[in-house]
Every structure is written in C-alpha cells, then in structure tokens.
Amino acid sequence: MRDFSGKTAFITGGASGIGFGIAKACAEEGMNVVIADIRQSAIDDALRIFEKNGQAALGLPLDVTDRAAYARAADAAEAAFGNIHLLVNNAGIGCAVGPLWDVSFKETDLALGVNLTGVLNGIQVVVPRILRHGEGGHVVSTASKAALLPVPGCGLYNLTKSAVVGLMETMAEDLAGTNVGASVFCPGGYQTNLGASSAEVTARLTGGDVPTPPPPPPKDGGAMPDWEGLIRPAQDAGRRVLRGVLRGDLYILTHSEFKDGVESRVNAILRAFPDETPNPRYGEVFPFLTYNALFDGQTQVPPLSPYTTS
Numbered sequence: 001m002r003d004f005s006g007k008t009a010f011i012t013g014g015a016s017g018i019g020f021g022i023a024k025a026c027a028e029e030g031m032n033v034v035i036a037d038i039r040q041s042a043i044d045d046a047l048r049i050f051e052k053n054g055q056a057a058l059g060l061p062l063d064v065t066d067r068a069a070y071a072r073a074a075d076a077a078e079a080a081f082g083n084i085h086l087l088v089n090n091a092g093i094g095c096a097v098g099p100l101w102d103v104s105f106k107e108t109d110l111a112l113g114v115n116l117t118g119v120l121n122g123i124q125v126v127v128p129r130i131l132r133h134g135e136g137g138h139v140v141s142t143a144s145k146a147a148l149l150p151v152p153g154c155g156l157y158n159l160t161k162s163a164v165v166g167l168m169e170t171m172a173e174d175l176a177g178t179n180v181g182a183s184v185f186c187p188g189g190y191q192t193n194l195g196a197s198s199a200e201v202t203a204r205l206t207g208g209d210v211p212t213p214p215p216p217p218p219k220d221g222g223a224m225p226d227w228e229g230l231i232r233p234a235q236d237a238g239r240r241v242l243r244g245v246l247r248g249d250l251y252i253l254t255h256s257e258f259k260d261g262v263e264s265r266v267n268a269i270l271r272a273f274p275d276e277t278p279n280p281r282y283g284e285v286f287p288f289l290t291y292n293a294l295f296d297g298q299t300q301v302p303p304l305s306p307y308t309t310s
C-alpha cells in the first residue's frame with residue numbers, strides 16, 4: 001500500500017493494546033477503522049475515543065475462531081465503509097505455560113484456534129475480498145518476538161506464533177505479483193491488557209474448562225525485574241506497523257535488543273547444514289527449492305522517525 005487516507009482497515013483484537021494502537025495509527029492517517037473484537041466492553045471503550053477524536057470507526061463483536069461470524073463481520077464492514085484494504089490479524093491470547101507434553105488438549109486447541117486458525121480465518125474470509133476489488137491492499141498478522149527467539153517455558157505460545165510467521169511468509173509468496181502485500185509483525189514487550197483479556201477470553205471460549213493462563217514466570221525464579229522503560233506503549237506498535245506496510249516489509253520488528261539472539265538462531269541453522277559441496281545441478285533442476293527471491297525484498301529498516309505517506 002502506498003497511501004492510507006480514505007481506505008479501510010479491519011483490525012481483529014482492535015479494541016485493546018497493540019490492536020488499538022494500530023487502529024489509532026490508521027485513524028490518524030485518515031483511514032476508516034473497523035475494530036473487531038470478542039470483548040464488547042473493550043469495543044465500547046475504544047469507540048468512545050474514536051468518536052471523541054471525530055474519527056470514522058466501526059466496532060464489531062467477533063470471535064475470530066467463528067468462521068461464519070467472520071464472514072458476517074466482513075459484510076458489515078463493507079456495508080459501512082465499502083472495500084477493505086488493510087487486514088490486521090492481531091487478536092491473540094496468552095497460552096498455558098510449561099512443557100508441551102504437560103498442556104492439556106483443551107489448552108492446545110484453544111491456543112491454536114485463536115492464535116493460528118483465527119489468523120487463517122481472517123485470510124480466507126477477507127483476502128479474496130481485497131483481491132477482488134483490485135484497489136490494492138495489505139495483510140499484517142501479529143505474531144511475536146517469541147516466534148523468532150522462543151521464550152523459555154512458553155512452548156504453546158511460541159508454537160502458535162512461529163506458525164504465524166510461516167503462514168505470512170507463505171502469504172507473501174502467494175501474493176507476489178498482486179497489488180496486495182503481506183507482513184508479519186513480531187513485537188517485543190508492549191503495555192497491553194493481554195493478561196486480563198486472555199483470562200476473560202479463555203473462560204468464555206472454554207466455559208471455564210481451561211485454567212486462566214498465568215503470566216510467564218520471571219526467568220530463574222527471581223524477583224520481577226524493573227520493567228520501567230522496557231515495555232513500550234502500544235502507539236509505538238501502531239506507528240511501526242504502518243511504516244512497515246508502507247515500506248512493504250515482510251518482517252515488522254520492534255526491538256533491536258533481540259537481534260543478537262535471533263542471529264544466534266539463524267547461525268545455528270546454517271551450521272547444521274552438512275559441510276559438503278553442493279551439487280550445482282540441484283539449483284538448475286529445482287531452482288524453486290533452492291532459492292526464494294522473496295527474502296531479498298526485505299531491506300534494512302531505519303530508526304523510527306515520523307513516517308510520511310507522500
């Protein structure tokens with residue numbers, strides 16, 4: 001997308017935290033904003049702010065795991081604002097902690113349902129609509145830094161978010177040659193309501209069958225560290241996402257503090273290739289298996305400065 005003004009953004013989990021930060025950034029750019037969220041009270045709070053600012057916003061109650069409801073929500077968004085241009089699959093929950101063999105089937109199904117299938121539902125319902133109108137657009141899905149560098153003890157969350165990275169890399173490949181872009185957003189720590197909202201959503205979607213996910217324990221069981229200045233306000237996330245959309249970034253990252261850790265992971269993968277001379281014929285016969293130009297499109301991201309749509 002090269003410009004935002006007058007276009008429409010459909011943002012799941014848009015009533016709170018990072019999704020609300022993205023919604024506010026969209027509204028500031030003159031977009032019509034649809035916030036689709038499972039919590040009506042959060043929608044009501046968010047809409048009051050858009051109304052106060054005189055910004056065009058529609059709130060829709062939606063559980064992203066409900067495919068039929070998702071299609072109805074997309075219909076309602078189009079009825080209000082016309083074509084959807086920017087889809088932000090951002091709704092997500094914190095998951096049961098502990099080793100994967102210890103989490104229950106119900107906890108697993110809930111986590112995969114909201115954090116992964118919910119994203120896929122957005123893609124399957126909304127992307128055909130964006131492609132059909134032909135005006136161009138973009139899809140962003142919120143994964144996490146945990147997808148690139150796993151958080152110890154949070155296997156289920158790591159798993160769902162890693163899957164979203166793979167999903168969006170595939171989307172970028174599938175959308176190549178169209179005027180619709182794809183990005184995966186991998187934020188580090190932001191000030192949001194994830195703990196409380198995850199508890200509420202977990203209780204609602206499981207009828208209380210799944211215990212509330214606890215916050216991740218401090219590493220090595222020590223006291224909670226001083227987080228002052230480390231956990232960012234959600235507006236920062238909104239600005240970074242819109243800049244990434246404008247730039248056409250495949251990966252929208254937030255914290256350079258994680259770069260060394262991710263580099264160590266990538267280097268481990270590279271070291272795991274057997275130290276053998278590659279057969280040059282392989283790349284000639286199977287070029288689509290040995291190289292993907294998709295990754296060459298990701299250029300170095302500069303420090304965040306006020307972005308411009310011109």
Ligand SMILES: NC(=O)c1ccc[n+]([C@@H]2O[C@H](COP(=O)([O-])OP(=O)(O)OC[C@H]3O[C@@H](n4cnc5c(N)ncnc54)[C@H](O)[C@@H]3O)[C@@H](O)[C@H]2O)c1
Nearest residue numbers: 013016017018038063064091092144189190192193194197
């Ligand atoms: N806060 C962080 O530090 C952080 C870091 C990395 C990734 N994330 C991811 O960012 C995304 C947004 O989370 P947040 O931190 O802003 O938390 P948040 O709780 O403030 O916002 C998440 C919103 O998603 C909604 N939601 C949850 N399940 C839903 C469902 N089934 N259908 C529709 N809406 C649903 C919630 O009601 C809530 O309003 C999540 O995907 C989360 O995993 C957050």
